[in-house]
Amino acid sequence: MEKMWQGRFNESSSKLLEEFNASISFDKELFEYDIKGSIAHAKMLANQQILTNDEKEKIVFGLNQILGEIREDKFEFKIEDEDIHMAIEKRLSEIIGKEIGGKLHTARSRNDQVAVDFKMYVMDKNLEISNLILNLISTLNSIAKNNLDTLMPGFTHLQHAQPVSLAFHMLAYANMFKRDFYRFKDSFERNSFSPLGSAALAGTPHNIDRFFTANELNFKSPTSNALDSVSNRDFALEILFNISVLFMHTSRLCEELILWSSSEFKFIEISDKFSTGSSIMPQKKNPDVAELIRGKTGRVYGNLISLLTTMKALPLAYNKDMQEDKEGVFDSVKTAISSLIILNEMLKTTKFNKDNLLKACKMGHLSAxxxxxxxxxxxxxxxxxAHFITGKCVSLAESKGLDLSEISLDDLKSIDKSIDEKALDVLNLQNSKEARKSYGGTANESVRKQIVEIDEFLKNSQI
Incomplete structure (x- = not known):
């Protein structure tokens, strides 16, 4: 089969080359973006009188027909077509004829074509993931609203440290994911520039209007330098990095959910809907969703490192190495979307064992x-x-098999006679939590402000 670029060649491509060189098996994911970009390009060419209006109409008709064929699974993807861009262009020529179909590629290269397709995909997925992050933050904030007075131990080094509220703990994760949201938002703004019209690397002698196509494709404006435009994959690296940081945060939450669901903690019970059993042990109820999300963190890290390594030291402009840019992004995006959806639904149905959370607060002398x-x-x-005296009081409580919050005033006085009844109020766990009224602290007064802040953030961040 003759290639669209075969004019300079005297021999047909090796079958080995076709299989090794082709990307259509995975870049067909971009079909909608390729067609959308091509329609915008055709409209611009007609506006600039490079195409006639009749030619533009036939091209748009053909592209929309192809869009329907792919959506209805009637389009035949062939490895000899190399990629989605060539496959669509070839089919377009079959529908409307080579004479008109062949004009669509005027004033563009596959280099800027793939760059704009891929960037549109990344921008759309950025918004989709951002919206799912907002949903997760909303769920965490709802849990916080219902658990202002639910005491639990705060940890350092995985050791009991100080009493906090469950609301306070959930809001820590809400703030992590809030940073993730802003990270995606910043990337969206930074990368909202269209590379279409950069052609192979140096622009085009045709009288094109890149501002029209940028606006048509919902970009802020065209990119400034054609050479940079076709060789840039920062937008792909950024979404991979943003997903990696997001998964670092989800893995921390999932690790705690795994620990909390164990017999040693018994802080939570994950719904049967989001748990699995054992093939041999009938009593088991495993937190597989949380474990899988924790495990997928390594997967998305790998995709980031892979593309960073691919892009390292590439000379300008486009190099075939950059065909390796998409599979990792597609994988990380799908992993992020599915993980955020199921994590959010699992959290909504998770039950918190308030009695066990409180019981755990009476271990480790949290009010010391x-x-x-x-x-x-x-x-x-x-x-x-004071630190030394308190340590002595802790030692005495342990010798009596008590938590420091349960020790008597007489026992405290036996360590230091200056201690009075006020010390008992100070050692009360609920009072300990409420004492931390500093901005960002765990006292209800502070936590309510944090909840309002998250509410305001959610209200102002809807996509």
């Missing part, structure tokens, strides 16, 4: 820091000495 602060503020004792 409060006793030290009390000694500093009320008794004017230097902090290092």
């Amino acid at each position: 820091t409060d006793l030290a602060d009390y000694l500093v503020k009320e008794k004017n004792i230097p902090f290092r000495q």
Whole structure:
């Protein structure tokens, strides 16, 4: 079969080359963007009187027919067509004839064609993922609203540290994902420039209007330098990086959900809808969704490193290495979308065991820091000495099999006679939580402000 570029060649392509060189098996994902870009290009060519209006109408008709054929699974993808761009152009010539179909490629190259197709895909998926992040933040905020007074241990080094509310803990993740949202948003703004019309690398002698096609394709404006435009894949790297950071955050949340669902913690029960069993142990209920999301983090990291390595040290402009840019992006995008949807639904149906969360707060002497602060503020004792006295109180509580919050005033006085009844209020776990009223702290007063901030963020960030 004759290639569209075969004029300079005297021999037919090797079958090995066709199979090795082809990308149509995966870049057919871009068919809608390729057709959309081609329609915009045809309209511009007609506006600039490079095509007649009749030619433009026939091209648009043919492209829309192809769009229908692909959507209805009636389009035959052939490896000898190399890629989605050639496949569509060949089919267009079959529908409306080579004389008119062959004019569509005037003033463009596959280099700028693939760049604009791929960028449109990335921009659309950026918005889709951003919207799913907002849904997840909304769910976390809803959990927070319902758990202002649900006590749980805060951890450092995975050791019990200080009492916090479940609301406060969930809002920590809401703020992580809020940063992710802004990261995607910034990337969208930074990359909203159209490379279409850059041609192979140096622009075109045809009197084209790149501002028209940029506007038609919902970009802010055309890119400034044709050489950079066709060799740029920063937009692809950015979505891979943004997804990687997003998955770093989801993996942290999933790790905690896995731990919390274990018999050792029993903080939560994941719905049967989002759990699996064992093929041999009838009693098992496994948190496979959380484990899979945690596992897929390595997958999306790999896709980022792969493209970074591919782009490293490539000379300007387009090189065939850049055909390796799409599969990793397609994979990471699909992984992100499916993971965010199921994580959000799983969280909505997860039950929090408030009794066990409270019980865990009575292990590890969570209000010890409060006793030290009390000694500093009320008794004017230097902090290092207060720290030592509190440590002695902790040791005494442990010898009695008690949590520090349960120790008696007499026991406290046996360590330091200056301690009075106010120390018992200070050691109360709920009071300990409420004492942290500083901006961003775990006291209800502060947490309510954080919830309002997230509500306002969600209200102002709808896509």
